Structure formats: C-alpha cells, structure tokens
Amino acid sequence: MKRIGIVGGTGYTGVELLRMLAIHPSVEVSCLTSRSEAGKTVASLYPWLSHYGSLSFEKPSIEMLAECDLVFYATPNKIAMNEVSALLDRSVRVIDLAADFRFSDVSLWESAYGGPHGAPLLIDEAVYGLPEKYRTEITRARLVGNPGCYPTASALALIPLVEAGVLSSPQVIIDGKSGASGAGRSARTDLIVAEASDNFHAYAAGGHRHAPEMTHQISKMGQEVLVTFVPHLLPMIRGIEVTAYVSTSLSLLDARELFRSRYRDEPSVGVAADDQHPETRWVRGSNRCVIGVYQQQSGQLIISSVIDNLIKGAAGQAIQNMNLMLGLNELEALPMNALSP
C-alpha cells in the first residue's frame, strides 16, 4: 500500500480526495492535515464518509508528510509553493491542486496571482497535470500542477483543434458556467441559497485568473490562442459547462471526426452523439469530460464541454495523475458512471 498525504483536507477538493481514495485498493491515506480542524476525526466532521473510522486531522508538519509516498496539496493558492521543495528533497512526490504550478512562466503566474513565487526554480520542472495531453510526463513527474476546473474543460474542448492547427484566428471566446461548489466551502452571503438559488449572473467579466492559464497552456499545446473568458455562477452544486466559439475553415463533419479520432482511446473523454448536447449531469460524480461539436450559419464552430468541477476538474484528475505517477491503473478508484438523476 502506498502512503498518501493530504494537506488541507477540509475544503471540497480535500473531501472529494478522501471520498474517492476510500475505495482505492493500492493506497491508503496515512496523513491528513488541517490547521483549523486538527484533532478532530473525519467521521465527526463528515458524517457521510463512513469509511474513515478513526482517521484524524493533524497539524501540518513536513516531518509527518515526509513519510508519505505522495502528497496532495488541497490548500489555497501559495501554500504548496513554500513547502514542496522540502518534500521533493525527501523523495516525496507532490500534486498541487491549487494554482502554484499551473504556469511554466513565473512572470505570467505573478501577474495573475501577485507577489513573488515561492519556488520559481520548480515551476519549470512541474508538469501540467492534464493526462490527455501529458500522460508520459506525468508518469515520470515529481511535481504536478493540477489544472484549474475551467481550464480543464476548455483545454479538452480545444486540444483537437490546436493540435491540428486548424483555427483560422487566435481569438477564442469561452463562455463558462460553474456550479456553486466551484466557489468552495465558504461562508459568503452571496452564495447562500436565498441569494444564489434561482439566480444566474456573470462574474469577473473584465478578466478572471483562469483566462491567462488557458491562453498560456492551450497555446503550448499547438496553435497560439488568445482567450476571452467570461465565467458565470450556476444555481446548482456540481458541474461546469464551457461553450467555446472559434473560427476555422474545417467543416462540421471534419471537426467532429477530428474530435472522435483524437479522443477515441481516452478513457475519461467522450464525444456526444451528433444530435445530443452534453449535460452536466452526464458527468456528475464521475471523472469524465463529454464534448459536443456544432456549427452555425455564421460559420462559427461551437464546442460544448462538460465536467464535474470537483472530480475531472479537481480531485478526480488529481487521483488520475497520482495513479499515473505511482504506476497504477489510471482509473483506479475513479467513478466513471455519473450519478443521474
């Protein structure tokens, strides 16, 4: 059994890691830390996670984490960057679910997240944890930066096109919509049911941190793109849908064939039937992405891509990366059938 550590296991991504790893046959969560909940058991905080009899949260310490084979950082931004070096030095591999290692260019990261980066020398080594693009690199990686939720859905929507170099303009419009769990488990008035339920609105329409991540990472995957990205808050819990609008000379028929062919052997990505539109409930609770491709009379090609923001968009993709790094079955412990209805 591989020994796994989770730093910051009290947010939604931490809880999802716990939930899915509970049935993993080859790993065990041996170290679970939380500054705020140290001393409490998993069972008392999360009565719905019945597997973890006596596992307790502990104060974070590098000594303890150093005994793990692999450590997940399910922490806010700018935590992992200050600790990961000490772990790598002791041969512990690390997956950061926050944004510290999502850029391979320090200055881009600094302009999006502010302040100096705590581990600029590691940025280059870190692998962007999108298995559908970097499977081999992930397998060998010591340090993986787990992609953001919107960038995951968006990159998978664009990879076939930019790899084939068929965009006729770098301008890409991405209209994103996310369930409220994307905002985390935080006591915010604007997120309470009476405010955010039966309601819908854009946010960060002037610029969201995931836009430079998309422009940067997707451009590295083939053709250069310039992403315009507007996220919106959905009155529901889980699920991201992005609708991408691109210009291409490809016919709809060829575009669909391009997507089907690119993803034929990808176990976590599906392409919807021509007469269907991907629905977020098709992937709720699963580590899958489903994509639909359409075209309108205006000539615009439209790609709709759905994921569960907490799974393929966060904890599930992190486990997928862990499985690759540890030489295990890539999908072990990952639910592939959605919970629907």
Place this chain on the structure above:
Amino acid sequence: MKRIGIVGGTGYTGVELLRMLAIHPSVEVSCLTSRSEAGKTVASLYPWLSHYGSLSFEKPSIEMLAECDLVFYATPNKIAMNEVSALLDRSVRVIDLAADFRFSDVSLWESAYGGPHGAPLLIDEAVYGLPEKYRTEITRARLVGNPGCYPTASALALIPLVEAGVLSSPQVIIDGKSGASGAGRSARTDLIVAEASDNFHAYAAGGHRHAPEMTHQISKMGQEVLVTFVPHLLPMIRGIEVTAYVSTSLSLLDARELFRSRYRDEPSVGVAADDQHPETRWVRGSNRCVIGVYQQQSGQLIISSVIDNLIKGAAGQAIQNMNLMLGLNELEALPMNALSP
C-alpha cells in the same frame, strides 16, 4: 375601462398577463379563451390568482373577441396569423406574443418557422414591439409582434452599439441562458425536476429560431450584424441572461458612457454599476432589463443583459405595448421592483 381579450390564457405568458392585468386600473379582462379549458374558472385552475372571482375560460370565437378593444394572443406560433385580420377589420387592436409577426420579411419567417405565412400582407404593417426602439410606432400600431425573450435581452444589449455604428465586425456572439419557464408549461420528461434540476446544458447549438430574429431585427436598428447564438437551459424557473461578445474600437469607458446615455430615460432599462454584474434575480418578477458592460485584454467588449423571460421577455413587454397603444401610463400595472430574495 378598456376591454381586453386574452386568447390562450393557460400557458405561462397567459397566466402572467392575467396576474399583472388584475391590478390594472384602466383595463379589464373581459374575454378569456382556451380551447382545452373552456368552462373552467380562473380560480379553479390557478388557485394563486385570487382576484378573478368568476371569470371563466370560453371557447375562442371571433365574435366574442370583436367586442374587445385589444386582444393578446398568448398562443403557440401560427394561430394569430390566421385570426388577426378579422379582428383588425373590426377595429380591435392585437398584440401577438408568439412569433408570427416578429419578422418584416416573409421569406425569413418562412425559413425559420416553415410553411406559408397566414397573413403575409400584415407582416409589413406589424410593429416589432420593443418600446425602447419603436415607442412611437407602437403607440399608433394596430398590430404588434411582441419580441422573443432572447431577442429582447439581446437587442437591448446591442442597440447602443449598432445605433452608434461602432461595431468593427458584424460577427456577434451571443451566449444565452434561460430559466426553465422559457420552455413553457409542458409535460416533457427532460424538464422534470429529476432531470433538469442540478443540471445545465446547451441546446439548439446548431441553430435556434431566435438567431435569425436577432440578426434580422438588430440589423434594422443600425449596423448590420451576423449573430451566432447558443442558448442554454438553466436549472431555475425565471430569468434570462445573455452574454454578448463584440468587436469594437470603442474604449470601455466610452462604451459604458454610450449605454448610460442611451438608456438614461428608459424606465425599463438600467445599466449596472461598473463593479457589479447584473443578476437575474435583480429583475425576477419585474419588467426591467439590467445591462453590464466589460472589456478584456483580448479587446473583446462584453455585454451582459438580464430580464425576466416571462415579463420583459413576454407578458410584461406586451402590457407595456398595450399601455402605449391605449394611451395609458407606459408602466401601469407593471412591477418595477424585483422579488428578491
């Protein structure tokens, strides 16, 4: 008291007409027809409309409707077009809430809705019922084609730009999202709570009937546009948000000033503060549209526009048109404060 008829008062737009007209001091619903519910009282079908003591649904007949001053058609498409001529001949004015009179070009209508139009000679006379653009024409109109819900939100989002002629490309992307009431009161499996709640998806991504209406009508308002439009279904009841992406050389500052100046005297349209994003709950239950304007590093100008699809997007706008046609206070009987939370 002006005498008002409602044909097809059992769908959501019909019920909304009934609800709002109930407190109108200058009109009374004197004739209410429904083929399927003839003989039943409003009170028995809609226990939440307590104002209508004994008013009953009757079988539709031109004779009866001819005694009204103005008749609303809250029917499916292709009903009004076959009856309106007989009413106009008897000096009854008509507002059609369906799509029969939303195009001033028969061939466009026929390519979007199919089959021959029942009243091609009236299409030219009919006024597109958007008071913010055609207030004077509506005042004098015998026949008004009430705009679609998405087109209302979209036209209001673009009018200041196309009137000023500042779009640098005709390509306009409109990403629309609508609450489930937009699909009407119909027994469809895909609309039940267990399917459509906690769910989100695009529909008609290959082309929706509201796209040609937008391209046609917005182009007539100033600059020519070519609209790419993808609607999505929101897991909630009321509200439409459209996010429009346009190219312009206007600065953000100038664009915002353009919107504020254009809508300064419009009682049903507001422009959000610069640091806010319009929310559908800001307009839920009211006859208002609120618009926000943003710009990203890519240069794209972004306009977010929200309405209540059943009010400013349907029955409320129809009453606004009625008030104008009858020489009454334009906002009479129209709620202007939203129900929030």
Place this chain on the structure above:
Amino acid sequence: MKRIGIVGGTGYTGVELLRMLAIHPSVEVSCLTSRSEAGKTVASLYPWLSHYGSLSFEKPSIEMLAECDLVFYATPNKIAMNEVSALLDRSVRVIDLAADFRFSDVSLWESAYGGPHGAPLLIDEAVYGLPEKYRTEITRARLVGNPGCYPTASALALIPLVEAGVLSSPQVIIDGKSGASGAGRSARTDLIVAEASDNFHAYAAGGHRHAPEMTHQISKMGQEVLVTFVPHLLPMIRGIEVTAYVSTSLSLLDARELFRSRYRDEPSVGVAADDQHPETRWVRGSNRCVIGVYQQQSGQLIISSVIDNLIKGAAGQAIQNMNLMLGLNELEALPMNALSP
C-alpha cells in the same frame, strides 16, 4: 402621506417592507436606518429596488424616528424592546417584526429568549399582530408584536378548531418546513448552495423557540394546546408549509365546513378545494395563507397550511397591521396574487 420609519432595513424583512411600501399610495418611507450601512443609498445596495432614487440609510436615532407616524423594527430580537418606549411616549406607533412582543407573559418570553426583558410593562399592552384574530385590537394598538412565520402558518391552521373547541386532546403535532430565506441574509456555511441545495433536514428537533410561542398564543385563542413542533429546512428560497396533526371527533366534512365558514370573509386566507393540496408557490410573493384539511383512517385530522414566510409570515403581515393601525385599506400595497411559476 403618513411618514414611516424602518429600523434595520438591510435584512430580508426590511427589504420586503421597502419593496412593498414603494407602491403604497398613502405612506412614504421617510426614515430608514441601519448601523452597518449608514450613508449608502437603497439603490446601491439593492439594485432591484428601482423606486428609491435617493433614499439613504442613516444611523438610527430616536429623534429622527420620532418624526414618523409609525415605525417598523426589522431588527434582531432584543432591539425594539429597548427603544419602543421612547417612541410611544412621542406618539409614534410601533410594529416589531422580531420576537420581543410576541408573548404576553414575561417569564415565558424570558425562558424562550433568555435574559431580562427590556420593556416588561409594555408586554401586556402589545397586541399580537394576527389580523385574522385580533383585527379590532390591532386597529387601536400603539404597539404590535408581529407573529413569527411558523406561528402565523400554524395559528391559522388551528384557529377554527380551537375556537370551536373541538380538539379531543391538547397534543398537537406540527411538522414545519421553511425555505432558506427564513434563516435570514447571513453568511453561514450551512446555508450556501453547495450545502443546502438538494438537501433536506430537520433542525431544533429537541425544541425551537417558535414552539412556546405557538403553545402560548394558540391556547389563548380558544382551547388549550400543547404543541410539539419540528422545523425543517427546505432547499428553496421562500415559503413555509406546516402539517398539523390533531385529534378531534369532528368528521372531515364538518371540519372542512368549519374552516370554510371561519375564513369566508378573511381576505388573506383561503381554503383549498377538497381534491387539492396547498402549494407554497400558490402564495409566493403574496400576503395569503392557503389551508387544506384532510383525514386518515387512523382518525387523525390533518391540516396543511402554506404562507410566504417573508410576506404573510413577516413584512406583509406587518404592512397589513400598519394599514389597520392607520385606518387604511387593510390590503393596500399587498400583493394578493402569487408569482407563479
């Protein structure tokens, strides 16, 4: 125009008072206070309340409030009790929407809410603001204690029975369910969409403050009752439903006739048709209560009662009381048709 003051206008009940009073022809909100939001305009805080051009929140002061004819306290518990005496002395009438004046027995209040009461001498004078029971007293009252939301729905469900003295046991079970707006506009993690949406649970099953209010107030209305009350949190915004289980020797037919007869002339209370069950959406956005009466083979009589917790359960009932106190039409400014869908 009567001058109205609102103390604490930033919670949901305060916002609802503002929304409804906006269209009242005989009163104006001349004084609006909030410690936390002093200096801000209504329009900046509540962009959906478009009526209040320049009205601003001010720091609360008795001097200012003393210029009003009537003041609403839309504050937390234990605020009004310390200020109301100064206002009554200056002939300002007061309606408290919190719990300070809902008991006519100080010791009951103290055991439910703790600590000494700030105005024990006024408790006896205060009228329990349920117009369907105390209309005459309210008309003359200087001080009204507006009933709680659950107690309003429950009292209206039991008044016909206790007045007629037909309960065969004092034991009354009340199973209550409330939309999330009942918990107020507060930044609580357990209320965010990701936690409280698609979720349901009981709370305070060992005893809730509204239980002694019900036992106390309903017992005063006729027969003595002993209420067992368990509230539950609904994954929605507005609406309360209570299901009451009582023992009676009355037949179902007689019970229904009793309810119909008792409420025949009550403009805010309806009795559902025999084959229907009251739905919260029948009263959403309106100042109405709808009641259904049923019986099972076990002999238990069952009463289901629905209100909008923010309107008939709070701000609407307060305005109904204000109208009575000021000699105005009891339903002025109160929406009586629900917003549905």
Place this chain on the structure above:
Amino acid sequence: MKRIGIVGGTGYTGVELLRMLAIHPSVEVSCLTSRSEAGKTVASLYPWLSHYGSLSFEKPSIEMLAECDLVFYATPNKIAMNEVSALLDRSVRVIDLAADFRFSDVSLWESAYGGPHGAPLLIDEAVYGLPEKYRTEITRARLVGNPGCYPTASALALIPLVEAGVLSSPQVIIDGKSGASGAGRSARTDLIVAEASDNFHAYAAGGHRHAPEMTHQISKMGQEVLVTFVPHLLPMIRGIEVTAYVSTSLSLLDARELFRSRYRDEPSVGVAADDQHPETRWVRGSNRCVIGVYQQQSGQLIISSVIDNLIKGAAGQAIQNMNLMLGLNELEALPMNALSP
C-alpha cells in the same frame, strides 16, 4: 460470474441497478429488457453509463430471463406478480422492486392496489427485503419483495422501539418528504422545474399506499402500530426524510442508547451524534440510512430518518438483497460514502 436479469431497466430504479452493478466483481447483467426501448443500447439511452459498451435492451421474454441466476423486476406494479412463478419454477430467484410482494396478506394488498393479485400463493413465501430485519430469511429466499422507499426509512426509524415494545400508544405520526425522483421518470406537468422547483406541498394527505404497508409490516416487527402518514414533495432530486412522532415512557437517553445498540452492527444504518440532525445529503448516492432521536417538552419522542430513495430506498437495497441471496459480501458494489456536496 452470476448472471443477472433486469426487467424494465429504463426507469430510475433500473438505471440505478445498471449503474451500481457495473462495478460488481461477481455478477454481470446478462439480460436487460424493456418493451419500449428494445433494440437500443444502454450507451445511446444513458450517455452517462459509460461501462456498458454494447449491451442492448431486448423485448422481455421468460425464455431469456430463465437463463439468469437472479432477476430484478424494476417494473410498475402488477407486472412481476404475473411472471415470477414461471421463473421460480426454473430456479431463477427474483427480487421485485415494485409493490407486488410487499404484503403478506392478500386482502391488504388488494385494498391498497386494487384488483385480484396475480400470484396469491407466492405472497406468503415472499420475504420482505429489509436486511436489517430479515437478513437470514433473505439469504434463503427465492422471492423477495423489496420495500417501498418511505416504508424503508420509516421501518428503520421504528424497529428499535417496536422490537423493545416501548411505544405507549399505537398511534404513530410519520411526516415524510421525498425528492422528485421518487415520482419516477415521467412526463408530468406538475413535476417540471417551473412547477416543482422552489415549491413544496403535501400530497395524498387523505391516505397514501405506503401507509398500509407501514402499518402492516412494522406491526409484524414487534408492537402493533397504526400509522398516520403524510408525504410531501421536495424541490430536489434524491433523498427521503421522515420525521416520526411517537409516545413512549422511555427517556431520551435510553431511547438513544436503544437505537445505538440495535444498529451497532448494521453496516447500512448509522445513528447521528446527539447534537446533529441527519441530512439527506449525508446519504445521497449511498446505501445508508442515518437516524437521529430527539424529545420535546411535550413528551413526544421524535425520530428523523434519511435515506437515498433510489438506493437504500430501492435499487441499492435490492442489490443488498441480491448479495445476500447469492452468498456474496452484503455491501459489494454498494457505495457507502455519500456524494457531498
């Protein structure tokens, strides 16, 4: 690998059987029938069930089903009763998820469901599939009647009390609330989002078919009870909560100890901490029931019990029964951690 048949795999319980059995290591779905969808693949109908490559729905036939080791009937009522005898004769074991075998008294069944029973001689042999009560009998059973969803939650809420014989009155009040998936996947207007979302109401308050099932089955488990049961429709997808009100001389302390002791070794039932209330999301997606016990000043003992209506209330419990019948690990393939948020 045991061969499993599913008759009627297109409703929610059928889909849930498919979803969970997909990862069962010891059984395979070898036969899947649906009259309406014969010829279609699972993948085309349920794009979110990615495991079932080429499995197709077939026309139901006894010949085909006879090759299975065990057959689930996920059909409407009154289907299984006419077919099961032919299967039992060929040594195929059967679990009926409908109501045909939930009563051991034909006349009770007939008064609840109407018409003559198709297999009255089998009613006595059929075992009521509640493992927490009839584990041994289920292990040996040829025919299991899977309990209803409300009766499962209710029986588990009362078993400790009736087994111990501590109820001081047979009168038991059960106030039930169910997510909309309980009504099945049917095109009903009253279930669409625009009607049933942000809404709540009782139904069948005069008597629901699950009430006689509860009275009959719970009475057989210990003390005689007479159940008054009112179900309500929740504006959400999954989850049932029942609040039971009973009279007992037991102290709260003793009652809680009784529940903890009774369920200590039950893997699918948990008792909430004293200061918590069970939430439906604690069991969403899992085969668990969580129960809380409370008492009020009135003396009434209150039990709140939550399950996922489609899992422990239907398909999960059916698989639990299957595992027992086939001598497998009782919890195999059953998710025990809830999907939360």
